[in-house]
Amino acid sequence: MTLRGRLTTAFLVVVLGPVLLGSIFVALTVTTVSRDRSAERLDNATATVRTSIAAVCRQLQAAADAVAVVPAQNRSAVAAQLISRGLASDIRIVANGPSQLGVTAPTTGNDGWQDCAQPAAGRSAAIAARAVAGEGDTVTAALTVDGAFLDRLSAAAGATVSPTSEQEGGRRLVAEPGQPLALTLTVPSNRPTLLYAVLPIVVLAAAGAAVLVARRLAHSTTRPLGELAWAADRVAGGELDTRVPIPRPEELGRLAATFNRMTRELQAYVQALTASRDQLRGHLAILGETLSSTHDLHRILQVILRTALAATGARAGLVLLIDPAEGQLVAQCGVGLAGPWDVPDADLPQQRLPVGEGVLGAVAATGEPRRGHGEPSSAEPPCLTYVAVPICAPAVPEEPGEPPATETLGVLALYDRVGGDGFDDADLQTLRTFAGQAGVAVHNVRLHEEAQRLSLTDPLTGLWNYRYLRESLRREVERASRFGRMLAVLALDLDHFKGVNDTHGHAAGDAVLGEFARRIRVGLREVDVAFRQGGEEFVVLLPETDAYGGAIVAERLGAAVRDRPVIVDGLRIPISVSIGVAVYPEHGEDSQQVLAAADRALYAAKNAGRDTFRLADSPDVTKSGVSAGVHEGNLDQASAVPGGPRPPQHRRGR
Numbered sequence: 001m002t003l004r005g006r007l008t009t010a011f012l013v014v015v016l017g018p019v020l021l022g023s024i025f026v027a028l029t030v031t032t033v034s035r036d037r038s039a040e041r042l043d044n045a046t047a048t049v050r051t052s053i054a055a056v057c058r059q060l061q062a063a064a065d066a067v068a069v070v071p072a073q074n075r076s077a078v079a080a081q082l083i084s085r086g087l088a089s090d091i092r093i094v095a096n097g098p099s100q101l102g103v104t105a106p107t108t109g110n111d112g113w114q115d116c117a118q119p120a121a122g123r124s125a126a127i128a129a130r131a132v133a134g135e136g137d138t139v140t141a142a143l144t145v146d147g148a149f150l151d152r153l154s155a156a157a158g159a160t161v162s163p164t165s166e167q168e169g170g171r172r173l174v175a176e177p178g179q180p181l182a183l184t185l186t187v188p189s190n191r192p193t194l195l196y197a198v199l200p201i202v203v204l205a206a207a208g209a210a211v212l213v214a215r216r217l218a219h220s221t222t223r224p225l226g227e228l229a230w231a232a233d234r235v236a237g238g239e240l241d242t243r244v245p246i247p248r249p250e251e252l253g254r255l256a257a258t259f260n261r262m263t264r265e266l267q268a269y270v271q272a273l274t275a276s277r278d279q280l281r282g283h284l285a286i287l288g289e290t291l292s293s294t295h296d297l298h299r300i301l302q303v304i305l306r307t308a309l310a311a312t313g314a315r316a317g318l319v320l321l322i323d324p325a326e327g328q329l330v331a332q333c334g335v336g337l338a339g340p341w342d343v344p345d346a347d348l349p350q351q352r353l354p355v356g357e358g359v360l361g362a363v364a365a366t367g368e369p370r371r372g373h374g375e376p377s378s379a380e381p382p383c384l385t386y387v388a389v390p391i392c393a394p395a396v397p398e399e400p401g402e403p404p405a406t407e408t409l410g411v412l413a414l415y416d417r418v419g420g421d422g423f424d425d426a427d428l429q430t431l432r433t434f435a436g437q438a439g440v441a442v443h444n445v446r447l448h449e450e451a452q453r454l455s456l457t458d459p460l461t462g463l464w465n466y467r468y469l470r471e472s473l474r475r476e477v478e479r480a481s482r483f484g485r486m487l488a489v490l491a492l493d494l495d496h497f498k499g500v501n502d503t504h505g506h507a508a509g510d511a512v513l514g515e516f517a518r519r520i521r522v523g524l525r526e527v528d529v530a531f532r533q534g535g536e537e538f539v540v541l542l543p544e545t546d547a548y549g550g551a552i553v554a555e556r557l558g559a560a561v562r563d564r565p566v567i568v569d570g571l572r573i574p575i576s577v578s579i580g581v582a583v584y585p586e587h588g589e590d591s592q593q594v595l596a597a598a599d600r601a602l603y604a605a606k607n608a609g610r611d612t613f614r615l616a617d618s619p620d621v622t623k624s625g626v627s628a629g630v631h632e633g634n635l636d637q638a639s640a641v642p643g644g645p646r647p648p649q650h651r652r653g654r
Contacts, residue, residue, distance in 0.1 A: 008218040012207075012210055015210040019206045019207070019210070023200075023202070027199060041159065042171045045158055048156055048157035049156075049173060049185060053127070053179050053180070059087055060087075060116065060142065062087075063091060064130055064141040065139075066082065067079045067131065088142060089143045090141075091139065092139075092142070093139050094140070112126065113140070115129070116128065116129050117129075117130075117177060126143055126144045128142035158187070163181065163184070171185045171186075221252070224244070224256060231243070231263075240266060240267035240270060244256040297441070298333060300441045300445065301441070304319070304412075305317045305319050305335055306335060312414055312423070312431065313417050314414035314415060314423075314427075315417070315418055316414070317335050317336065318331060318337060318360075318411075318412075319331070319333050320410050320413075321442065322408065322409060326352075328352045328354055329353040329411060331351040337381045337415075359372075359380060360388055363388045363411050364411050367390045369387070369432065370386075371428060372386060373422060383416050385417055386423070387423040387427060389435040390435065391409045391442065392406040393407055393409050393439040412434060412435040412438055414427075458532040460513055460532075461513055461516075463517050463520070464529060466531065469539055470591070472531070473489070473591040473595060474591045476543055477590060477594065480544075481585070486583055486584060487544070488541075488542035488550030488553070489581070490539065490554055490557075490613075491598035491601065492579050494512070494513075494536040495576045495610040495611055497512070500573060507568075508569070508571070512566045512573060512575060515566045517538070519557070519560045519561060522560070523557050523560055527544075529541045540553070545583075546583060550583060551581060557579065561575055576610060576611035578606045578613070580600065580613065580614055581616065583616075587616045587617075587618060587619065588619070597617075601613075
């Protein structure tokens with residue numbers, strides 16, 4: 001049964017129960033009262049009839065006595081007068097001799113007169129009373145018991161008086177002295193037949209009205225509940241804009257208003273979550289794109305930090321990486337930092353924290369995350385709440401077959417969650433995820449840098465290889481052309497290196513090449529770049545250096561190689577180098593021409609007896625038929641070449 005059916009039944013039981021009980025009570029009460037009233041009326045009628053018949057008997061006795069006391073000759077006249085006056089229906093005088101009226105009047109006989117003093121059973125035609133005169137005459141006064149007499153008794157008694165036998169609902173009066181007639185008294189039926197007919201109609205009408213009212217009340221009560229259930233189903237299906245009408249400001253109305261308010265708040269929360277989800281998806285898309293499309297570590301860390309801030313609602317954040325050489329945490333990027341940490345990103349790496357000290361140092365040392373309230377330490381960024389997790393990456397096992405270990409690379413920290421609440425376990429788990437991304441990113445970038453370094457450097461000497469030479473030379477030529485500067489290119493070749501390999505072996509030759517590369521690096525500035533072109537051939541780029549500066553470097557490198565033999569396994573191996581010097585834009589319009597001019601100058605130095613340097617000829621000298629790259633390897637001749645020494649601002653200081 002539905003709720004509406006149950007409420008309807010309950011209303012009907014509450015309403016119709018008392019109505020039915022009341023109607024039964026009324027019917028029983030009316031029946032009892034009617035029966036009592038009928039008995040009372042019969043009692044009254046019986047007393048009235050007895051009194052009336054007794055009065056009639058006294059009246060007849062008085063009439064008989066009146067006739068008896070008068071002289072005999074007057075008795076007939078008196079009797080006639082009394083009959084005319086209605087005091088008796090008939091008066092008979094019986095003398096000792098013949099009747100004066102000429103009629104014999106026995107007290108009981110065929111005429112059915114019943115003496116009031118001597119009642120007898122049976123039906124009587126009249127009632128009579130006797131009187132005896134002085135002469136012994138008997139005077140009998142009678143009153144006929146006919147319909148008129150009975151009607152008068154009925155009218156006086158308020159009941160139907162009949163000489164019939166006892167009837168249902170009537171009362172029988174037996175003959176007795178003073179009541180010579182055997183009569184039956186009945187009163188009209190006092191049953192409220194109309195009431196009995198009207199009462200079911202009233203009950204049925206009340207029942208119908210109760211059913212209608214019950215259905216109306218049940219409908220008005222269950223309709224808001226049905227609408228509320230319908231709205232709840234729609235909300236459960238995702239339609240959060242569903243609202244319930246509020247009919248009246250009563251309990252169900254307040255429930256509907258509460259449901260609507262709850263739905264609105266839920267819709268606002270869902271919209272906020274959707275916006276946060278979309279924002280987080282955007283950040284994750286940017287993060288994924290950044291991780292997959294760039295090896296710029298600073299940019300990757302910035303994207304990871306900002307995504308973590310958006311995901312957790314933190315006000316500020318910081319990323320630090322461990323410098324293994326110094327054993328310190330070096331700040332890489334930060335957002336929203338306060339105090340001494342509020343510096344530009346370019347100056348942020350100057351902020352350093354010892355590993356093992358403070359909250360961030362402890363996280364880096366132990367690899368365990370931490371979160372809490374209050375300022376972590378005076379050296380760290382000021383905050384009210386914080387959460388910090390280690391940035392870890394897979395480490396290479398020391399022994400084959402060992403399980404992979406993790407290496408702590410740095411720390412990712414967030415500060416002061418927006419809203420004043422502290423960071424919870426969900427924020428810690430989220431930050432672990434971003435720290436893992438940061439660890440993978442740092443690891444990948446370092447692997448990429450190492451792979452790039454290996455692909456662009458010579459593994460024997462540690463110098464850049466020929467592949468990186470072409471790119472660097474092209475880049476330096478473009479820079480020199482754009483800013484109007486000069487670029488000196490040195491081509492170097494170890495003299496008689498094949499003899500070193502043939503005499504002392506390739507291991508000794510490799511040692512010689514390594515030592516030669518070391519001496520080149522020592523004799524150069526930080527902006528200068530050295531390359532191993534192949535075999536025993538090397539190239540050096542000297543940015544913002546003219547021919548005079550290039551000659552100085554060539555002379556210095558030649559002396560550094562010549563003056564100190566290379567010691568390999570106790571053997572002193574003397575070495576020397578031939579050098580060719582070319583300058584952009586004097587000896588070539590692009591990188592290939594300048595490098596070719598330096599090669600020609602190198603071969604000129606070898607042809608001149610080795611262990612020297614030569615400066616390349618200018619292009620116009622070459623066109624005139626003079627062999628290129630034959631300038632003597634001394635500073636005076638280097639200064640005398642066309643376009644040799646440049647103004648001081650272009651000259652390389654040595």
